[in-house]
Amino acid sequence: MSELPKSVRLTEVGPRDGLQIEARILTVDEKLALIDALAAAGLSEIEVGSFVNPKAVPQMATTGELFRRLVKRPGTSYRGLWLNRRGLEQAIATPQIDLHGKLTITASETFIRRNTNRSIDEAFVEMAAWLPLYREVGVTDCSLGVMTAFGCTFEGDIPAQTSIALIARARDIVADGGVRLTALDLADTTGWGNPLLVQRLVGGIRERWPELAIKLHLHDTRGLGIANAIAGLQMGVAEFDGSIGGLGGCPFAGLRGAAGNVCTEDLAFACEELGIATGIDLNQLCEAARLAQSLVGRELPGKVFRAGHRRANSQ
Amino acid sequence: MSELPKSVRLTEVGPRDGLQIEARILTVDEKLALIDALAAAGLSEIEVGSFVNPKAVPQMATTGELFRRLVKRPGTSYRGLWLNRRGLEQAIATPQIDLHGKLTITASETFIRRNTNRSIDEAFVEMAAWLPLYREVGVTDCSLGVMTAFGCTFEGDIPAQTSIALIARARDIVADGGVRLTALDLADTTGWGNPLLVQRLVGGIRERWPELAIKLHLHDTRGLGIANAIAGLQMGVAEFDGSIGGLGGCPFAGLRGAAGNVCTEDLAFACEELGIATGIDLNQLCEAARLAQSLVGRELPGKVFRAGHRRANSQ
Numbered sequence: 020m021s022e023l024p025k026s027v028r029l030t031e032v033g034p035r036d037g038l039q040i041e042a043r044i045l046t047v048d049e050k051l052a053l054i055d056a057l058a059a060a061g062l063s064e065i066e067v068g069s070f071v072n073p074k075a076v077p078q079m080a081t082t083g084e085l086f087r088r089l090v091k092r093p094g095t096s097y098r099g100l101w102l103n104r105r106g107l108e109q110a111i112a113t114p115q116i117d118l119h120g121k122l123t124i125t126a127s128e129t130f131i132r133r134n135t136n137r138s139i140d141e142a143f144v145e146m147a148a149w150l151p152l153y154r155e156v157g158v159t160d161c162s163l164g165v166m167t168a169f170g171c172t173f174e175g176d177i178p179a180q181t182s183i184a185l186i187a188r189a190r191d192i193v194a195d196g197g198v199r200l201t202a203l204d205l206a207d208t209t210g211w212g213n214p215l216l217v218q219r220l221v222g223g224i225r226e227r228w229p230e231l232a233i234k235l236h237l238h239d240t241r242g243l244g245i246a247n248a249i250a251g252l253q254m255g256v257a258e259f260d261g262s263i264g265g266l267g268g269c270p271f272a273g274l275r276g277a278a279g280n281v282c283t284e285d286l287a288f289a290c291e292e293l294g295i296a297t298g299i300d301l302n303q304l305c306e307a308a309r310l311a312q313s314l315v316g317r318e319l320p321g322k323v324f325r326a327g328h329r330r331a332n333s334q
Numbered sequence: 335m336s337e338l339p340k341s342v343r344l345t346e347v348g349p350r351d352g353l354q355i356e357a358r359i360l361t362v363d364e365k366l367a368l369i370d371a372l373a374a375a376g377l378s379e380i381e382v383g384s385f386v387n388p389k390a391v392p393q394m395a396t397t398g399e400l401f402r403r404l405v406k407r408p409g410t411s412y413r414g415l416w417l418n419r420r421g422l423e424q425a426i427a428t429p430q431i432d433l434h435g436k437l438t439i440t441a442s443e444t445f446i447r448r449n450t451n452r453s454i455d456e457a458f459v460e461m462a463a464w465l466p467l468y469r470e471v472g473v474t475d476c477s478l479g480v481m482t483a484f485g486c487t488f489e490g491d492i493p494a495q496t497s498i499a500l501i502a503r504a505r506d507i508v509a510d511g512g513v514r515l516t517a518l519d520l521a522d523t524t525g526w527g528n529p530l531l532v533q534r535l536v537g538g539i540r541e542r543w544p545e546l547a548i549k550l551h552l553h554d555t556r557g558l559g560i561a562n563a564i565a566g567l568q569m570g571v572a573e574f575d576g577s578i579g580g581l582g583g584c585p586f587a588g589l590r591g592a593a594g595n596v597c598t599e600d601l602a603f604a605c606e607e608l609g610i611a612t613g614i615d616l617n618q619l620c621e622a623a624r625l626a627q628s629l630v631g632r633e634l635p636g637k638v639f640r641a642g643h644r645r646a647n648s649q
Binding site: 240246288 | 525528529530554555556557558560561564593597600603604607608609633635636637638640641
């Protein structure tokens, strides 16, 4: 494990990806309390919510209000997510948001049609249309999210070359639009990844574009979340998304009841165990997980917040 | 991941290690149904129960009856566990048991005193006294279980050298007793292990005694169970214990509510994903996990039995 990074940057996506499928709709006050507990624990990046159709995702109806009422802590970026031009326009108009250049594509044609009702080709057209909006507000660097990068519940395996070809296509579009592609966010959207697939895709990208930063967005659908993250760490990946307490689930056909995002505090614990700095106070993060659990009103799958940080009880 | 074994042997310890702390006492019929579902799924070794004081572990009071009433499937070994001479004598007298030579030691002085009310030195004296019993019934090969091999809730880190010194001491005692030590069972009893500790201890043992087979008995106390198993696989370890559905927990001070053994079907899935044969029918194993969940009457932490084997839903 000689290639492990010295430190990692964890992004908390629980308030967005985690909460979006929870049955209980949290109030703005509850969400603000959770977000502040996460920032207080040392998370430097938090996805506050998404700008999507509130009829489709009722939990996200309050994203705008959340941002307006945020009491921001210095050192933490408060991020949002959008999947179409209308969402991006809302984000741009939102006070307090830490706007970043984010583009997304999906490696599975079936998945993108079911999730957003458009084709991969149409998504690339949409992507090009976002770039002038970014330039207008001074965003010059973009990250590209690749959803279903490791495979898809509907299409099965997605070869690394498929994701790599999409990244190449996006790079051209972004360059034509006068913006720089500086980072990738590889999402195991339906929990299809395994350590070998992580090695293969990250390795293939590193070989072709060593200058691109890589973030992994992993789901723990079949119990490989932490193992996949460690495979990423072994490839030098130093950025990960996580969801507090393992909040969330998988809304896709055949997977109801399945686990959601990889658990933030379990991932932070794993990093610390491997000697990798996280900048996080693990005890405070476990407190935030217990808060998340009480807010959603169901037992969350995270392990560390239950067992506590390892330490000798006798001392 | 070039050193991965071609196949692994998984031992199911759910009926013993998993059930022992469950609140609901299963009937003999229920346990027999679970054990048979596990054997039917292809598990070649199952720990049926332990011969311990039923006042201390009420769930194990029926171990003798269980063995008597077993309808054994060919190709499956039905194992028991014992922690003292009285337990071993009971096991020897039990019809249908697939008796194997098993010795145990604990790397933490505090833990062994709390768990068995004796010292490490006393445990070695006990170990020597078991050997004539084994020889009498024709058991010539023994495995040595090392409990708290990676650390302990009470004592904290346990250096690899501590476990290695205990193994050396046990080897001498076993040789003096006319029995061969052929295998080790390294137990992360209180969930203290991490991938680096697994590398270190397994590597240290391999260097000194390359002829000893190594099995890992892992707990998922802090979410590292599967990652620790994969670290073992990467060191060539090809035998693991697992608990169906992730049954069980951790009864030790400060850890109530913590996760139990690494989940058998999640581990089997991880192995298959890495191209390692398990001999297990994963769908049938997931059925067994659902049965275990219904028998204990609480939600089990396993992931794969909930999400199902990965496959394309569209096909």
